[in-house]
Amino acid sequence: MTENHRIEYKRQLTDNLEKEVVAFLNYLGGGVIYLGVDREGEVVGIESPDSVQLQVKDRIKNNIAPSCLGLFDIVSEISKQKTFLKIIVASGQERPYYIKKYGMSEKGAFVRKGSASEPMPPRMIEELFSKRTRNSIGKIRSPNQELKFEQLRIYYESAGKPLNIPFTKTLELLNDDDQLNYVAYLLADNNNVSVNIAKYAGATRVDLIESNDFGFCSLIKATKQVLDKIDLENKTFTKITSKERIEKRQWNPLALREAVINAMVHNDFTYELAPKFEFFSDRFEITSYGGLPQGLSRSEFFEGISIPRSKELMRVFRDMELVEQLGSGVPRILQSYSRECFHFSDNYIRMSFPMEEVQTGMTFNVGANVGANVGANKLVEILSNKPGLNSKQLSAYFDVTSRTIERWIKQLRTEGKIKFKGERKTGGYWVVQDGES
Numbered sequence: 001m002t003e004n005h006r007i008e009y010k011r012q013l014t015d016n017l018e019k020e021v022v023a024f025l026n027y028l029g030g031g032v033i034y035l036g037v038d039r040e041g042e043v044v045g046i047e048s049p050d051s052v053q054l055q056v057k058d059r060i061k062n063n064i065a066p067s068c069l070g071l072f073d074i075v076s077e078i079s080k081q082k083t084f085l086k087i088i089v090a091s092g093q094e095r096p097y098y099i100k101k102y103g104m105s106e107k108g109a110f111v112r113k114g115s116a117s118e119p120m121p122p123r124m125i126e127e128l129f130s131k132r133t134r135n136s137i138g139k140i141r142s143p144n145q146e147l148k149f150e151q152l153r154i155y156y157e158s159a160g161k162p163l164n165i166p167f168t169k170t171l172e173l174l175n176d177d178d179q180l181n182y183v184a185y186l187l188a189d190n191n192n193v194s195v196n197i198a199k200y201a202g203a204t205r206v207d208l209i210e211s212n213d214f215g216f217c218s219l220i221k222a223t224k225q226v227l228d229k230i231d232l233e234n235k236t237f238t239k240i241t242s243k244e245r246i247e248k249r250q251w252n253p254l255a256l257r258e259a260v261i262n263a264m265v266h267n268d269f270t271y272e273l274a275p276k277f278e279f280f281s282d283r284f285e286i287t288s289y290g291g292l293p294q295g296l297s298r299s300e301f302f303e304g305i306s307i308p309r310s311k312e313l314m315r316v317f318r319d320m321e322l323v324e325q326l327g328s329g330v331p332r333i334l335q336s337y338s339r340e341c342f343h344f345s346d347n348y349i350r351m352s353f354p355m356e357e358v359q360t361g362m363t364f365n366v367g368a369n370v371g372a373n374v375g376a377n378k379l380v381e382i383l384s385n386k387p388g389l390n391s392k393q394l395s396a397y398f399d400v401t402s403r404t405i406e407r408w409i410k411q412l413r414t415e416g417k418i419k420f421k422g423e424r425k426t427g428g429y430w431v432v433q434d435g436e437s
Contacts, residue, residue: 001041002040002041002115003039003041003115004114004115005027005031005112005113005114005115006024006027006029006030006031006032006112007031007032007034007115008020008024008031008032008033008034008115008117009033009034009037009038009039009041010033010034010035010036010037011036011037011038011044012035012036012046013035013046013052013055013056017033017056017059017060018059018060018063018064018099019099019110019117020033020110020117021033021060021064021068021072021087021089022064022097022098022099022108022109022110022117023110023111023112023117023118024089024091024112025064025068025071025089025090025091025092025095025097026091026092026095026096026097026109026110026111026112026120026128027091027111027112028091028295028296028307029091029296029300029305029307030071030088030089030090030091030305030306030307030326030327031089031112032086032087032088032089033086033087033089034084034085034086034087035052035056035084035085035087036049036082036083036084036085037084043079043080043082043084044082044084045082045083045084046083046084046085049076049083049084049085050076052085053074053076053085056074056085056087057074060072062100063099063100063101064097064098064099064100065097065098065100066092066094066097067172067311068092068097068311069172069311069312069315070308070310070311070312070313070314070315070316070318071089071090071091071092071308071311071314071326072087072088072089072090072326073086073087073088073318073325073326074086074087074088075088075325088325088326088327090306090307090308090326090327091305091306091307092307092311093132093133093136093293093307093308093309093311094132094133094136095128095132096109096120096124096125096128096129096132097109104125104129105122105125106119106120106121106122106125107119109125111124135270136270136309136310137181137182137183137186137269137270137309137310137312137313138172138175138181138182138183138310138311138312139175139176139181140175140181140182140270141175141177141179141180141181141182142179142180142181142182142184142185142188143185144180144185144188144191145179145180147180147184147185147188147189147190148188148189148190149163149167149184149187149188149189149218150189151189151217151218151220151221152187152188152189152218152220152316155218155220155221155320156319156320159319159320159321161319168180168184171312171315171316172311172312172315173187173312181312182269182270183310183312183313186218186219186269186313187218187219187220187316188218189217189218190216190217191215191216191217192216193215193216193219193222193269193272193273193274194213194215194216194274195213195214195215195219195222195225195226195274195275196211196212196213196214196215196274196276196277197211197212197213197214197226197229197230197277197278197279198210198211198276198277198278198279199211199233199278199279199377200278200279200280200281201281201380201381201384201417201431202280202281202384202385202431203280203281203282203283203384203385204280205278206433207384207431207433209377209380209417210377212229214226214229215274219264219274219313220316220317220320220322222274223260223261223264223317223322226260226277227257227260227261230256230260230277230284231253233279234249234250234251234253234256235249235250235378236248236249237249237250238399248356249356250355250356251284251353251355251356252336252337254332254336255332255333255335255336255337255353256284256353258328258329258330258332258333259286259329259333259351259353260275260277260286261317261322261323261329262288262329262330262333263275263286263287263288263349263351264288264313264317265308265309265310265313265314265317265323266288266290266308266309267288267289267290267309268288268289268290268309269289269309269310270290271289271290273289275287275288275289281355281381281382281384281385282354282355282385283352283353283354283355284352284353284355285350285351285352285353286350286351287348287349287350288348288349288350289347289348290309290347290348290349291344291345291346291347291348291349292344292349293307293309295307298344301330302330302331302334302339302342303331304327304328304329304330304331305327306326306327308326314326333351337353341353341354375398375400375404375408376408376411376412378397378398379394379405379408379409379412379418380412380417380418380431382394382397383418383429383430383431384431387428387429387430387431388421388422388427388428388429388430389428389429390427390428390429391405391406391409391429393428394409394429409429416432417431417432418430418431418432419432419436
């Protein structure tokens with residue numbers, strides 16, 4: 001692969017690293033700088049990659065303004081037994097970026113043009129500065145200035161990265177007036193942000209059977225709780241043959257994890273709403289607020305080009321190793337689900353993941369000690385999708401005794417959620433719709 005508008009090769013670390021990084025920060029879509037690769041794209045390797053990696057991070061952190069922490073990744077890779085560095089740079093929301101010592105001038109601000117980094121004309125600098133995002137959550141004042149961060153401290157300590165005393169400054173949790181910002185509010189122990197997971201009996205939002213709120217706490221804690229709940233709901237079906245034991249989950253767990261984290265990190269919290277998670281009888285949906293970032297096309301979105309709405313949130317999620325690499329989430333989802341699963345509007349992006357078809361002979365693993373409500377709710381889901389099944393037919397979907405199935409049926413009939421229709425020998429069970437008796 002040759003150098004182009006999104007790729008830059010360097011044999012070694014040079015004095016103009018900041019220039020190349022600034023050019024990609026100012027270029028919509030960002031780019032990648034390879035250290036230890038020659039102009040023809042051949043890996044030549046670098047000596048002391050760990051030391052070079054620390055130098056690169058320190059130079060980008062200290063020599064470029066505005067702060068671009070959370071907008072770059074440095075990854076060490078090996079090819080042909082030679083180590084090289086991959087510097088992934090995302091496009092920033094606070095353009096123009098510039099080299100600090102030269103200021104916001106032609107000598108300090110650059111932009112990518114073709115395979116070169118060119119000085120930014122004064123008129124372009126002025127235009128970008130006038131459009132610079134000023135209502136990002138990093139600049140919005142927190143509605144509560146008496147915030148506590150014990151949950152965040154615990155997560156950082158667990159990750160082996162204990163927070164120091166001025167962490168509100170190092171994590172950029174202060175706005176331009178040194179007040180705690182909205183990012184701090186989202187990461188604090190207590191806030192008013194609701195993070196809801198809803199579950200419906202059918203394919204519509206008519207019959208809500210379960211609702212859980214994991215919000216009102218640090219967004220990191222809420223995200224981990226959402227991931228745990230979704231993993232619990234993502235049931236495993238099993239089929240034992242003479243040769244092997246076949247297991248299949250309702251949704252690809254890696255794709256769902258990426259989708260949840262992607263929704264959390266890229267959600268537009270200026271709406272004062274968190275992403276919404278919903279289980280239906282035939283699909284799982286995630287709705288995140290805010291459409292595509294201005295200037296980003298759908299094709300670029302699917303390619304994994306990243307324009308984080310909040311570099312501060314992105315940095316914290318990466319510190320927690322919830323995000324592996326910038327721009328890696330959507331391509332990972334597309335390995336398991338098609339582009340048709342994504343729905344775009346001006347105000348939100350919705351991901352809709354269809355439930356896997358259960359093969360004949362596969363049973364649903366609810367486990368011997370699972371609560372009755374879990375099995376009963378699953379039974380309602382099955383009847384919503386396949387009404388009219390009798391108790392014997394329903395038992396084929398579970399690895400529990402027929403007595404347990406009958407107990408769930410009795411519970412649901414008592415609660416008025418299902419009813420029996422037809423003759424005793426030929427009839428079956430149906431989900432009771434609103435207004436039915």
